[in-house]
Amino acid sequence: MATNLDVSFRPGSEGVDVLLAGQDVTRAVRSEEGGHGASAVAVIPDVRAALLERQRQLALAPGLVADGRDMGSVVFVDAPLKIFLSASPEARAQRRYSQLLARGESVSLPRLLEAIKERDARDANRDASPLVAAEDAVTIDSTELSVDAVFNRVLDLVATRGLGTRASG
Numbered sequence: 001m002a003t004n005l006d007v008s009f010r011p012g013s014e015g016v017d018v019l020l021a022g023q024d025v026t027r028a029v030r031s032e033e034g035g036h037g038a039s040a041v042a043v044i045p046d047v048r049a050a051l052l053e054r055q056r057q058l059a060l061a062p063g064l065v066a067d068g069r070d071m072g073s074v075v076f077v078d079a080p081l082k083i084f085l086s087a088s089p090e091a092r093a094q095r096r097y098s099q100l101l102a103r104g105e106s107v108s109l110p111r112l113l114e115a116i117k118e119r120d121a122r123d124a125n126r127d128a129s130p131l132v133a134a135e136d137a138v139t140i141d142s143t144e145l146s147v148d149a150v151f152n153r154v155l156d157l158v159a160t161r162g163l164g165t166r167a168s169g
Contacts (some may be wrong), residue, residue: 032107032115039119040068048128054084056161069123072134074161081161083154084133087143 006021010082017026028034041047055075058064066075072082087095100107123131133139138157142150158164 017036031105034111035076036115036119039123043122043126045128069131070129072137073132074129075135081157081164082134082137082138084137084139085150086139086141089113089120091115091143 008019008022009016010019011017012026014026017024018029019025020141027040052075052077055066055071058066059076067085068075072079072084074134076082090113093109096116097112099114122130140150140153145153
């Protein structure tokens, strides 16, 4: 069961590495197959319930940045800043396509786009933790924005809310 999985995290070269029973599974978790699998099991209410408390336990001082389709609306409802980051399916497919090609993976852009649209529909319509923006979330549409532009908008929001100091990014 999900509540008993031996999962841990450590700083990694691209953010955070994911370990399962001490074995690095970061690449598998972040693969297209991993994302599809996560979406497929996320529709199961017992899985969502088992993971919810484990996710909330990660919010230790001084805080954390969490990303996921229900982080602001379900998992961390009391977060002082929630950002709902969106982009068109086409932009997201192109970004993912470039990312996977850079990793040396063989991938089809049309299939990626179709998979993203299917996942969005499945996640938005599931009963357990559906994909919705929290009522108090700030939405940033990144379709036409660079990574740096999004980062700077987030830093401005952090500073505006008094959650940290504005540093150059």
